[in-house]
Amino acid sequence: MDPLTFDYENLHLRVDQGVFELFDAGRSELRVPLRWLGALVHYKKTGKPGELFIGTVRDPDAPLYGTDPAAFRYSTSPAFRVPPADEPLFRAYFTEVARLADRRAV
Structure with a gap:
């Protein structure tokens, strides 16, 4: 199986052999195993760009995408914002990643 990739601005996301x-x-x-991966585009204000958080979750049963910020054990946020119109791109990618990991996205 080929790696599952997603490119956005200067960001490149890649899943291969169970590793994100x-x-x-x-x-x-x-670099994190899919069973511990968590991701979220967090919007503080409606209509304003949100911030992408990606990291590890405390509970592997937590949703892979749409993760509650309190569920993260560790997170990093790349230095860019996600406009509301682009969030569906991230949702589609992480929903497919969740499917590969046999986890859910909210």
Whole structure:
């Protein structure tokens, strides 16, 4: 099976053989097994760009995408914002990642 990738601005996300990797502007930022992966685009204000959080969750039964911020054990946020119109792109990618990991997305 080929790696599942997603590119957005300077960000490159990749899943291969049960491992998620995040690269920001060519630098490796995070590498984590899918069973511990959590991701969320968090919006503080309606209509304003949100912030992408990706990291590890305390409970592997937590949703892979749409994770409650309190569920994270560790998270990193690449240095860019996600406009509300682009959130469905992230949701589609992480929903497919959740399917590969036999986990759910909310």
